[in-house]
Amino acid sequence: MDADAVLAEQQRLAALQPSAWYPERTPLEVAAAVVTYGCGGQGHSGADEPAWASAVLLRGSQLIAARVLEGVARAGYVPALLAVREGPLLAAAVESLGTRPDVLLLAAAGRDHPRRAGLALHLGAMLDVPSIGVTDRPLLARGAQPGAHRGDTSPLLLHGAEVARWVRTATGVRPLAAHAAWRTTATVAATVLLTTTSGVRTPQPLREARRLAREARDRRRVERPGW
DNA sequence: GCGACAG
């Protein structure tokens, strides 16, 4: 899928009205997927870079599945086109899990996007799984900072609509943005973010996925230096 | 002096 196809697909997805999903089961089965890059040096945003994608599935705090794939990022990073760079790798990693999670966590925006369909929404729709995005900062949405304690939140608005929410996941750390994505609202995104963070800033599934992807990359760096 | 539009 090239950039033009992604643009068209995102516009189509943004106009859909999928049924809303709400967390009802306990413990929740939450999956997360990430991509990490490896060439060495500073600045990783180019095309044809070696990349490692990992996906994990947790039931509550229990890790029940994990996969790591080695691949290549076809496109460089372009704001608002993250799906072109990371979509294929992330989709392959999640599909390799071979199971359907209740919800999928991705380090990307959802409705907070110029076409109202960032990578988190795009991938959820593509895989037919409710999804939420978790990022350090919003893409286009704006909002006042939340309170200083764990659980404090504040709305992130785009053209008057709440597309994401600042969430203080732990007292004394910078807040994270919880993004409404495929079949989810900012409220649900914030709830899932808080249920997956206890004492730490980053949600457990995302931490585990990152750890595994970096581990695979660093292992490969030793075996094939200069790659 | 160089940026603040996800990763």
Place this chain on the structure above:
DNA sequence: ATCTTGTCGC
């Protein structure tokens, strides 16, 4: 994102 140095804003 990744690597790193400094701790702060037009």
